[in-house]
Amino acid sequence: MVLDILxxxxxxxxxxTVLAGLLCICEHFLANYGPCRININEERDITVVGGGNLLSTLISEKIFIPSACGGRGTCGLCKLKVLEGAGPLLPTEEPYLSDEETQSDVRLSCQVKVRGDLKIEIPPELFAVREYICRCASIIDLTHDIKQFRFELVEPGQIDFVPGQYIQLLAPVYKKGGEEVYRAYSISSDPSDTNSIELIIRLVPGGICTTYCFECLKVGDQVKFNGPYGDFRLSDNDTPIVFVAGGSGMAPIKCMLHHMKNTGNKRKATYHFGANVVKELFLIDLMSSFESELEDFTFVPVVASPAADESWDGQTGLVTEAVQRNLKNASECEAYLCGSAGLIDAAIKVLMELGTKEEAIFYDKFE
Amino acid sequence: MNLGPEISQAFIVCISAVFTQNILLAYFLGLCPFLGVSREVKTATGLGLAVIFVLTSTCMLNWLVYHYILVLLGLEFFRFILFIIIIAAFVQLVEMVLDRYSPFLYQKLGVFLPLITVNCAILGASLFMVIRDYSFIVTIGYGFGSGLGWFLAIMAMAGIRQKLANDRIPQGLQGPGITLIIAGLMALAFMGFSGVLQGR
Structure with missing residues (x-):
């Protein structure tokens, strides 16, 4: 009996053991691609160990490419031009690339394996992207499911970003069997404060990173993020601005308003901010101070359906309906939208119907 | 040794594995990738071909391991663990080889290999071949037939889903709901093949 078991x-x-050994040997001989040279923008060469995917290889070289899904090929953010050496387009990449991108050698860097020498093109602004260590300095409740987090930078101590850009916060492993994830959040702070950043985060039920921020993160904790990323930014002209946001979509707009105040920007601006009930509105005081400090700024809070016990004398209905009612000169405006995909799509539809040009509509969609 | 009857039995088993005993539509094994990767005919083809290849080769490999190692040592009860280890190692190995030497095949099949490593259809086929006491040659036919049956089922499903993409489906049924209903109807249709062949 004992013998049988043995x-x-x-x-x-x-x-x-034999199979594992076989795999190890094969891995050593087959998956060993040796040192590979990656030529970036025809300016510099880096030498890396082949075999990994391009995204993680670049991250290990401290070149941060935006990616929200952590290399699983589901977010489509880590696009790069790979001019030589990438091999054929993989079926896992196709859904994320337009025909135009396919023709100009754009690839998902998380799916491209470094098998040999590569030639790639990285947008220069990504070189400004760095990894920051910071310390949580304050957490403020804005509504029942939205908090404002302030992080003081530790290393490096300063950040330079364009209002409207976002960072990727690293949620460490906080429960058994979890994993580290990066999630993207827009910067909401005053850009003149270069020693810290502020984020406005809404709790996503079941979300890994938002759950971490709401339940585990304490004032004084150290966290890491990288950034800044994104090309959602104010253009440089004098056309009137229409801001439309909902919920945590407040973040980049708030940052832009700070910036307009700092730079004495005299553009006419109207900000429609939507909430379901009155208690979901936040930062009202700050917005009214912007109204008095900025040259020509109007804040229009819109509550979809005020609860029975709430008094509300402002506008009601959907935020898009309010835009439709109020906006008179849509065709000469530039629109900046931020919020959920549903809000953005609805707002784009309304604005286009009102006559806003498609190229004058900019947005940051939360997906 | 006269291989004639063996081969003809392998052929019959193969045909019945494709139609009457379809591993997907009669036994409902390997449903996960069937539902997940059947949105486009093109990707479904790649996955289907990978399943045919892996099913055929792992059935053969597992037959050899079962009869020449496990039966000899009286360790038949270990087949569940060993089969899955062997399947996983084999798939990993094939992926590495393809990745290195054949970018074309890797692009067509390789990317799907990790998806089917722990597919229950692959393990199921290996276990059925033991239960039904197939000989080596019949096992080849069975493995290939099962793979081909799976391939046909996912191709049909992908074709139907491509057509459905532009149709208006009641909201409650969108996505997995309608897909499972289609799978059920396809299973009924495949039952129509039973009686065509009496072989197992």
Whole structure:
């Protein structure tokens, strides 16, 4: 009986060992691509160990490419031009690339494996992207499911970003069996404060990173983020601005308003901010101070359906309906939208119907 | 040794594995990638071909391991663990080889290999071949037939889903709901093949 058990265990483990050994040997000979040279923008060469995917290889070289899904090929953010050496387009990339992108050698860097020398093009602004260590300095409740987090930068101590850009916060492993994830959040702070950043985050039920921020993160904790990323930014002209946002979509707009105040920007601006009930509105005081400090700024809070016990004398209905009612000169405006995909799509539709040009509509969609 | 009857039995088993005993539509094994990767005919083809290849080769490999190692040592009860280890190692190995030497095949099949490593259809076929006591040659036919049956089923499903993409489906049924209903109807249709062949 004992002998049987011993034989059984010995046989299974030896078969397992033989297979594992075989795989190790194969891995050593087959998956060893040796040192590979990556030429970036025809300016510099870096030498890396081949075999990994391009995204993680570049991150290990401290070149941060935006990616929200962590290399699983589901977010489509880590697009790069790979001019030489990438091999054929993979079926896992196709859904994320337009025909135009396919023709100009754009690839998902998380799916491209470094098998040999590569030639790639990285947008220069990504070189400004760095990894920051910071310390949580304050957490403020804005509504029942939205908080404002302030992080003081530790290393490096300063950040330079364009209002409207976002960073990727790293949620560490905080529960058993979890994993590290990066999630993107827009910067909401006053850009003149270069020693810290502020984020406005809404709790996503079941979300890994937002759950971490709401339940585990304490004032004084150190966290890491990288950035800044994104090309959602104010253009440089004098056309009137229509801001439309909902919920945590407040973040980049708030940052832009700070910036307009700092630079004495005299553009006419109207900000429609939507909430379901009155208690979901936040930062009202700050917005009214912007109204008095900025040259020509109007804040229009819109509540979809005020609860029975709430008094509300402002506008009601959907925020898009309010835009439709109020906006008179849509065709000469520039629109800046931020919020959920539903809000953005609806707002784009309304604005286009009102006559806003498609190229004058800019947005940051939360997906 | 006269291989004639063996081969003809392998052929019959193969045909019945494709139609009457379809591993997907009669036994409902390997449903996960069937539902997940059947949105386009093109990707479904790649996955289907990978399944045919892996099913055929792992059935053969597992037959050899079962009869020449496990039966000899009286360790038949270990087949569940060993089969899955062997399948996983084999798939990993094939992926590495393809990745290195054949970018074309890797692009067509390789990317799907990790998806089917722990597919229950692959393990199921290996276990059925033991239960039904197939000989080596019949096992080849069975493995290939099962793979081909799976391939046909996912191709049909992908074709139907491509057509459905532009149709208006009641909201409650969109996505997995309608897909499972289609799978059920396809299973009924495949039941129509039973009686065509009496072989197992």
């Amino acid at each position: 034989v059984a265990v010995a046989v299974v483990s030896s078969i397992g």
